[in-house]
Amino acid sequence: MKLYYFIILLFLSITSISAMEASFQIKIESDSIKSSSLKNKSFEALNSLFWKNRNDTILIKKIALIYLSKAKRKKNYIQIANAYRIFYELNKKKPNDALKYTDSMIAIPKDVKDIRHPALGHLLKGLILYRNEQYDKALESYLQSQKYAEISNNLSIIIALKHNITLLKTALGKDHEALNAYKENFAFLLSQDTTKRFRQHYLATLYKLSDSYNRLKLYDSANFYLKKGIKSSLSGEHTYYYPDLLCAYGVNSFYRKKYNTALDSLQKAMVLLKENTQDANVRITYLYLAKTLLKIGKEQRAVGYLKRVDTLIHESNYMLENREVFTLLIDHYKKDKDQGNQLKTMEKLIRLDSISNIKNNLLNNHIIKNYDTASLVKEKNQLIKRITYQNKVGLKTEYLLFTLSGIIIMFIFAFLYYNQNRRNRKTQEIPPEDLKQLHKKKATTTSNIDLAPELKQKIFVKLERFEKNHEYLKNNLTLTSVSKSLKTNSTYLSKFINLEKKKNFVNYINDLRIDYCTKQIEENKKFRQYSIKSMAQEVGFNNIQSFAKAFFKKKHCNPAEYVKRTKNQQL
Incomplete structure (x- = not known):
């Protein structure tokens, strides 16, 4: 099982x-x-x-x-x-x-x-x-x-x-993308049974989360997840990923300049991992043992580990994170004036780098073509199905609402007619001088809605700064929240947007977001590789449906079509 x-x-x-x-x-x-x-x-x-x-x-x-x-x-x-x-x-x-x-x-x-x-x-x-x-x-x-x-x-x-x-x-060095994917997996697993059914998945994700944070030099975050992972691994019947977590903890301790802790963790990891010399973490453990020993002045022991890992690395298992093994050895041979081994090591590194570049380019193209793009197409098709379904439901709903609206309007007209007759009767009873005063108050209230020029200028400057700082990309924006951040009245802000931007608040925010999104699609190659869901979140939308609807309203096509069109234009 x-x-x-x-x-x-x-x-x-x-x-x-x-x-x-x-x-x-x-x-x-x-x-x-x-x-x-x-x-x-x-x-x-x-x-x-x-x-x-x-x-x-x-x-x-x-x-x-x-x-x-x-x-x-x-x-x-x-x-x-x-x-x-x-x-x-x-x-x-x-x-x-x-x-x-x-x-x-x-x-x-x-x-x-x-x-x-x-x-x-x-x-x-x-x-x-x-x-x-x-x-x-x-x-x-x-x-x-x-x-x-x-x-x-x-x-x-x-x-x-x-x-x-x-x-x-x-493996390709796409650490930011990897971290986001591990975080998504971790968030999902937290809602599942992590003590039994998904325990192995949970520990694997904790390990890779911490490893990604290490790679991105976010060592405090890495340390947090490593401690959590080690504790969880040791608490169960099977200590899944314990050697790997120890290795990563050693690497983390090295970068946090806790060299004794690093040495202890790496040596324990080496004992547990040494049975399988094909494991990539064996090579990482040897490398960071060497780096730690160099930091505490034990060069000869360090060089011994570097030479050991050199014998384990060949064309089929070389990774960029192993590259430092060779640069450190080259520096050592250079210092010892051992030109023969220096040249030999340099030639091996050049050959490995060349093969690695070819291999990684092929893998990168394969991932983009067969996984990222496939995921994008799948998400697009799911979105189209949802929109089609919503349209069908929408037609039925519209018909029902139309019928109900007709009935409600009839009641409203009847109510207004009755109220108007009542007011007319009451007005006839008001003395002429009081009637004049009442009309004067109404006129004053209406004229006060107009915005003063200096108030318009203040709102204009604040909105300009709001747009320049891309504050519209924040989630869950409302007229009230934006008014508070701009330190103005929500009524004034709404009226200004209606008059100057010729649109309501919601359309104003959505248009800014879609303009930003299309610019990123056109200019940012990495952004073009995002899924539709990621794009929506990146520009402030809470769900794909509202994003797709706003995008279509502004650009008359869906996001996936716009991405495809942009790619074709840039070929």
Whole structure:
């Protein structure tokens, strides 16, 4: 049940992995649990036993074999897929083997109506590819998983996919975009069960949130989430992401100049991570151990760690955050006048940078084309559906309102006619001199509504500053709140906008926002990549519907069309 149940496998494709299964053929003895008792257990019971006994290697291999054998015998393709999910868990640290099991999970027969398992298979495949720095292929797998997950509305996988695709943006150095995505995920997870069902997602998000804050040099914010993550990780049965959180805490402590704390955290992380030298955090841990040791004057130990991580970095796993390993080594060799190693290290760095640039450009284009743009198109289509629905509902509502309005107007006319007759009768009873005084008061009240020239000038100057400072981009603006901020009367402000701007307050604010938005679309390439929802929030709207309606009113097209038109014009 981890990322919950897991799917599918061609009964006919078993030959491709028979060699691996053979490697798990062990002599079943009556040690902790007898083979006969395992064979009589249900799939659910076997699955539960597997997850509860993760540390008993012999037992879980036994469970995996019995589970698969039972599923094959019953020709239950969904349970065969679950069995391969278990075999995937047993082989996570053997990428080639693990990939074959994910492929088997994906290969579901067409007549089996279950799409949860292909979604999971593609997700796990993408995860293995990501860990091996095959980012472009990882993205392809994630996008395939997304198709299945959205059809079945598999919330767990959808959250994991968003998280993992954001990891790719982090790899490209898009730290602001990544942080926003992690914050959205975190906000959603806070409304879910983070103690059991989504605990692993919650801890992963805490880790990446803190990592993003570290990258953006917001070290106090990073420290807050790191402490929260470490405490949460240690409080559960499984200490998910504890080594990664320790590594990030060490990095954070280094930048906060707490070098003893950094050294302690990084050394603990290294002990927990060293089993898997393919883990990117192993390289980060070695690098920051070296940097910390340099800060406290232990250069020789530092250089030892730098040389160690140098041997772990190659063309397929090089990342820009590892670049400092080589620049520090180059400085060391330069200082020692070791020109041979200095040149060798420089040549390696140049080669790695060149390959990294090509790889990252391909990934960047792929993400924009197949994920960001796809999300934008999907959001656009959803918006069109909502608008179409609202229009249909609107027509019915308008008809009903028209009928009701007619009835109400008839009552109003009757009421006004009755009141007018009453007033006429009362007026006839008022003495002539009192009647003159009453008309004089009415005339005075009406003339007082006009704005004095000096008052007009003051409001003009204040509104000009309001527009220049883009204060109209704030959320939840009202006539009253703007009047208070401008230190003027709401009646005067409303009248000024009506007279000078030839529009009411709401249209005035909306037009300013849409003008700002279109300018950003035309001039800001990053802004053009935002989703419609993000654009709306950025310019002060609380929801997509009001944004789209205001945009169409001003520009006679929807935001997505305007973005597309702008892109075409700039080609």
